[in-house]
Every structure is written in structure tokens, then in C-alpha cells.
Amino acid sequence: MSRTSKRKQQVLKILHRNQEQYISGQELSDKLGVSRTAIWKYIQSLREQGYVIDSSSKLGYRLVKAPDILSPEEIKKDLKTDILGCKVIYHEEVESTNLLAKSAARQGADEGTIILAKEQVGGKGRLGREYFCPAGGIWFSIILHPDLKPTVASRINFVAVVALAKTIDKLTDLTPEIKWPNDVLINGKKVTGILTEMSAEIEQINYLVLGIGINLNIGLDKFPSELQKKATSIQEELGQKVPKLQFFLTLLENLEEKYTKLQIEGFAEIVEEWEDYNITIGNEVTVSNGEGTLSGQAVDINDEGCLLVELSDGTIKKVVAGEATLNTEYN
Numbered sequence: 001m002s003r004t005s006k007r008k009q010q011v012l013k014i015l016h017r018n019q020e021q022y023i024s025g026q027e028l029s030d031k032l033g034v035s036r037t038a039i040w041k042y043i044q045s046l047r048e049q050g051y052v053i054d055s056s057s058k059l060g061y062r063l064v065k066a067p068d069i070l071s072p073e074e075i076k077k078d079l080k081t082d083i084l085g086c087k088v089i090y091h092e093e094v095e096s097t098n099l100l101a102k103s104a105a106r107q108g109a110d111e112g113t114i115i116l117a118k119e120q121v122g123g124k125g126r127l128g129r130e131y132f133c134p135a136g137g138i139w140f141s142i143i144l145h146p147d148l149k150p151t152v153a154s155r156i157n158f159v160a161v162v163a164l165a166k167t168i169d170k171l172t173d174l175t176p177e178i179k180w181p182n183d184v185l186i187n188g189k190k191v192t193g194i195l196t197e198m199s200a201e202i203e204q205i206n207y208l209v210l211g212i213g214i215n216l217n218i219g220l221d222k223f224p225s226e227l228q229k230k231a232t233s234i235q236e237e238l239g240q241k242v243p244k245l246q247f248f249l250t251l252l253e254n255l256e257e258k259y260t261k262l263q264i265e266g267f268a269e270i271v272e273e274w275e276d277y278n279i280t281i282g283n284e285v286t287v288s289n290g291e292g293t294l295s296g297q298a299v300d301i302n303d304e305g306c307l308l309v310e311l312s313d314g315t316i317k318k319v320v321a322g323e324a325t326l327n328t329e330y331n
């Protein structure tokens with residue numbers, strides 16, 4: 001971070017701490033050891049970021065309203081987690097936060113480091129697909145070093161999807177549903193996606209990057225037309241915007257709680273919560289992946305998070321990865 005950005009952050013911190021009262025330009029300039037003109041420039045720059053700052057020639061400056069943005073300063077201010085968000089890196093526009101997170105992980109970034117972007121121009125989806133990530137959504141990746149064998153790493157996806165469903169459930173009147181393996185749907189359309197990538201040896205995970213995308217405050221008209229049939233946004237389904245920062249902080253708390261639970265109590269506990277939102281098990285499904293397509297009754301998920309599908313001849317097939325289509329509707 002440059003010296004100017006650091007000072008600007010210090011000004012913001014002081015304004016946040018003194019939100020009830022004015023603080024004079026002179027006091028700020030004394031505290032930071034810079035000129036009053038420099039302080040005025042930092043204030044202007046904060047205003048450009050969306051901060052509403054009142055100024056009076058007699059009294060000085062007062063923070064009236066902070067913008068609803070996922071900047072590290074706004075996140076850190078109210079963050080209640082111990083691990084997730086220990087470091088937050090924010091970008092306006094990136095190709096993909098997963099790419100950046102993998103590179104940071106290779107360089108030894110700590111567990112819980114988060115890379116966030118306002119917008120992704122090369123967002124990566126599952127099965128090598130592109131992912132639509134415009135401004136208004138939440139796009140981020142977390143670096144994790146879970147105490148898990150690589151064979152069961154996909155349990156992290158279950159942790160994440162349950163945390164997402166719980167967050168939507170808690171903060172909105174909507175009814176989130178989980179489609180195997182890890183999509184949250186609302187009214188039959190996808191609103192969140194998870195892409196987990198990992199570096200591992202046979203016996204141990206070196207690092208895992210959990211990438212999460214949330215269609216939060218995006219108008220449906222912004223979606224490419226072919227996507228409008230399958231995907232939606234929380235704003236669209238709710239009929240109003242959702243406070244982004246509150247959503248993100250609640251999600252991190254839920255994620256940390258489930259992540260800890262997974263490592264202490266085990267997968268069965270997470271699956272139990274997953275089942276509360278499940279719309280896959282018990283239904284007729286068609287599952288496709290690189291190896292082909294099969295149809296049958298989804299009967300269970302196993303310890304590794306694989307979907308067990310009963311074919312018409314009674315045999316049970318285990319599906320490790322793929323795209324499930326419920327043989328009912330919307331997909």
C-alpha cells in the first residue's frame with residue numbers, strides 16, 4: 001500500500017472512530033503529520049469512493065455515511081471471525097480472484113486470506129466454464145489449509161454451500177435450495193456458485209482456494225439472455241437490494257462456524273444441515289460430466305460428497321463430479 005493510501009486509511013479510521021462529532025482539519029493534520037491541504041485531498045478522495053463527509057469551516061469534518069462497499073477497511077471494522085478475513089485484498093477489476101488466490105497461496109499466504117473483486121472479467125466456473133461476474137455481485141476467494149485428506153477435500157464445498165444458504169435464509173425472506181453438488185437456487189434459478197481448486201500431494205493438501213460467486217445486487221436485465229433462463233439474482237427475487245457488507249460479514253461468520261465444525265465434529269454434521277436445503281436427494285435427476293450422462297433417482301451422498309444415483313435396473317452409480325439436472329423443470 002502506498003504512503004498516500006495508508007494516510008487516507010488513517011483519516012478514514014479517525015473519522016469512523018469520531019462518527020458522532022466533528023474533527024478539525026488541524027487536528028487531523030497534527031495526528032498524521034501532513035498539511036491541511038493534504039487532509040482535504042484525502043477527504044475528497046474518500047468522497048469519490050462514496051463516503052458522505054460533512055465539512056464545516058468552523059468545526060472540521062464528520063463522517064455521515066459510509067458506502068456499502070467491500071473494501072478491506074469496511075470489512076475489518078466489523079469483522080467477527082478469527083481465521084477468515086485475517087487479511088483482505090480488494091481489487092476493482094480482475095480476471096479471476098481464484099487465479100490471484102492460487103498465486104498468493106503458492107507464495108505462502110496465510111490461511112483465511114481473502115481476495116475480493118468488484119468485478120471479474122474472466123471469472124472461472126466449474127467444469128472449465130466461464131462465469132458471469134459483473135459489478136453488484138460478490139466475487140471472492142479464500143485461501144485455506146484444511147486438516148483434511150485430499151480425497152475428502154470436496155467437503156469444503158458442502159461447508160460453503162450450507163453457509164451460503166444459511167446466510168440467504170437469515171437475511172432475506174427468500175427460500176434458498178441446494179442442488180448437488182453446490183449451487184444455491186432461488187425459485188429454481190441459480191444465485192451462487194462455488195469453485196474449489198487445490199494443490200495437494202497424495203496424503204496432504206498444500207492449499208485449497210475456495211472461490212465463491214454471489215449474484216447479489218444485479219438487475220436481471222444485465223444477465224446475458226441465455227443465462228436469464230437458469231440464473232437470477234437475490235435482488236431480482238427479493239425485489240430490492242441487499243446490504244452487501246452485512247451479507248458478506250454474515251457469510252464469513254457462517255463459513256467459519258461450519259469450517260470449524262467440519263474439522264472438529266466431522267462431515268455428518270454438515271451433511272445434516274445440507275439436507276435441510278437439499279432439493280436433489282429423493283428426486284429424479286440427469287447428471288452429466290466429461291464422461292457422459294446418466295439418469296435415475298438421486299438416493300444419497302456419500303462421505304466424499306459424491307452423489308449416489310439409482311438407475312432403473314436397481315444398480316447404484318457413484319457420481320464424483322458433474323452437473324445435475326432435476327427432471328422436473330427449469331434447468
Ligand code: BTN
Nearest residue numbers: 096098124125126193194211213
Ligand atoms: C460455478 O458454479 O460454476 C462456480 C462459479 C464460481 C465463481 C467464483 S467467483 C469468485 C471465484 N473466482 C472465479 O474466477 N470463480 C470463483
